[in-house]
Amino acid sequence: MSFIEVNDIWKTYGDNVVLERVKTNVHAGEFITIVGASGCGKTTFLKMLLGTEYPTRGKILLNGKPIPQEPSEDRGIVFQKYSVFPHLTALQNLVLTIELEQSRWLAHLFGSAYRLADEQAREMLAMVGLQHAANQYPHELSGGMQQRLAIAQALMKQPKVLLLDEPFGALDPGIRADMHELILKIWNQTKINVFMITHDLKEGFYLGTRLWVIDKIRHDAQAPNAYGATITYDIPVGQCDNSTLNEIDQSLEHSRKEHAA
Ligand SMILES: Nc1ncnc2c1ncn2[C@@H]1O[C@H](COP(=O)(O)OP(=O)(O)O)[C@@H](O)[C@H]1O
Ligand SMILES: [Mg+2]
Numbered sequence: 095m096s097f098i099e100v101n102d103i104w105k106t107y108g109d110n111v112v113l114e115r116v117k118t119n120v121h122a123g124e125f126i127t128i129v130g131a132s133g134c135g136k137t138t139f140l141k142m143l144l145g146t147e148y149p150t151r152g153k154i155l156l157n158g159k160p161i162p163q164e165p166s167e168d169r170g171i172v173f174q175k176y177s178v179f180p181h182l183t184a185l186q187n188l189v190l191t192i193e194l195e196q197s198r199w200l201a202h203l204f205g206s207a208y209r210l211a212d213e214q215a216r217e218m219l220a221m222v223g224l225q226h227a228a229n230q231y232p233h234e235l236s237g238g239m240q241q242r243l244a245i246a247q248a249l250m251k252q253p254k255v256l257l258l259d260e261p262f263g264a265l266d267p268g269i270r271a272d273m274h275e276l277i278l279k280i281w282n283q284t285k286i287n288v289f290m291i292t293h294d295l296k297e298g299f300y301l302g303t304r305l306w307v308i309d310k311i312r313h314d315a316q317a318p319n320a321y322g323a324t325i326t327y328d329i330p331v332g333q334c335d336n337s338t339l340n341e342i343d344q345s346l347e348h349s350r351k352e353h354a355a
Contacts, residue, residue, distance in 0.1 A: 095158055097122040097287060098143075098255075103152030104322065105138055112138050114322035116152070118306075122254070125281055125288040127302030127331075129295055129342075131349040134308050134323040136291045140257045143289060144171050156255075167195070170248030171257040177244055178232050184243050185228040188215035191250040214250070221283075222246045222276060238269035242276065249280070256280075258290035262297070274301060295343060305329050307342055309349050 096119035105113040112135040120126065130136050141147035142154055145161050154161050156168065165171075178187045192211040193203050203211050219225050222242040232240055241261055248256060258277075262270045278301065281288055292298050298305050306328050312321035327342055 096120060097157065099153075099155040099158075101153045101155065103142070103149035103154060105135065105142065105147070106150045106322070110319040111322035113308075113324065114312075115324050118325055118328065120287065122287055123285045125301060125303045126290070126306060127298035127304070128289065128291045128306045128308060129293065129298050129346060130308035130323065131346065131353045132293075133353060134310060134349070136308055137259055139308070140171065140259055140289060140291065143255065144169050144257055167251035168253055169255040169257060170251065170253040171259065172241070172244045172248050172261045173259045178240075178247055180232050183229050183231055184219060184224055184235070184246075185212070185215055187232075187243065188218055188246055188250055191247055195251060218246045218250055221249075221280070236269075237265050238273060241265065241273060245276070245280070249284075249286075252284075253286065255287045255289065258288065260291050260293060263293065270297075277301065295339070295346065299331055299334065299339070302331050305331055305334070305342075307345065309345060310352075313352075 098120040100116055100118045100120075103113065103116045104111070116139070128136050128139070138147055142149055143161065145163055145165050148161075148163050179190065182190060189203075189208075189211045192214060196203060196207065196211075216225070216228065219228055222245055224239060224242050224246065227235060227239060227243075232243065235243065245261070262273050265273065274297070277288070277290075280286070288302075290298075290301065292301075307326050308323050309326040310321060310323040311326060314320045326345070329338065
């Protein structure tokens with residue numbers, strides 16, 4: 095049994111067919127990178143894995159069971175725009191994740207439970223290289239440090255799946271390279287299943303074990319929303335040569351123009 099099975103899913107919003115006939119299997123521990131023209135349904139797909147959106151047709155199974163229609167600790171997500179609480183320090187943000195989990199209504203822990211949460215949060219800060227920033231507020235952190243904190247937050251509940259939606263898109267190239275090393279370190283240590291959307295094909299090839307291209311192959315000039323996008327390339331990264339890379343590059347360029355037209 096695959097860890098994740100995507101059984102012929104479709105996603106429509108009203109008349110707008112966003113995704114169609116998406117079928118794939120994912121094994122535990124794979125690092126999947128996803129590229130595709132903007133608006134083709136990449137974020138929608140991640141949200142279906144998260145459980146905040148669900149397929150209009152078809153099913154996504156995780157360990158053989160349909161993904162619950164709400165986020166749970168199995169899955170953590172990081173968006174490009176970062177998502178922690180501005181009025182809490184880095185440390186407090188991470189402790190809060192545990193407090194919310196263990197004491198949903200009160201969101202406070204006391205005594206040994208608090209000390210344990212504090213310890214776990216500090217370990218996580220160290221893992222993402224923020225041990226010196228424990229008492230800083232998000233606005234005092236650089237963009238790269240903010241994304242480190244967002245990743246730490248997503249990992250606090252030890253999810254089996256980490257969903258990354260263009261997490262490094264807004265960062266400078268040097269910082270982005272540091273983040274690549276961080277995400278590879280985390281993946282190597284935890285063997286977590288990663289799905290990462292990127293608009294940078296090279297980044298996708300560098301980080302992933304498997305690359306998907308999501309694209310629309312059926313078109314109706316009279317009704318641009320009549321057909322959805324699907325997975326058009328699914329390539330084990332190790333087996334990709336330059337000519338495949340060029341082919342993908344051209345297909346992406348083509349659908350970007352199509353989208354702009
Ligand atoms: N909640 C929603 N309601 C209606 N349409 C939506 C919603 N979310 C996304 N869409 C539409 O679905 C399509 C795909 O969006 P999205 O998944 O964000 O694309 P991508 O992440 O690939 O840029 C777009 O046409 C977008 O307008
Ligand atoms: Mg998106």
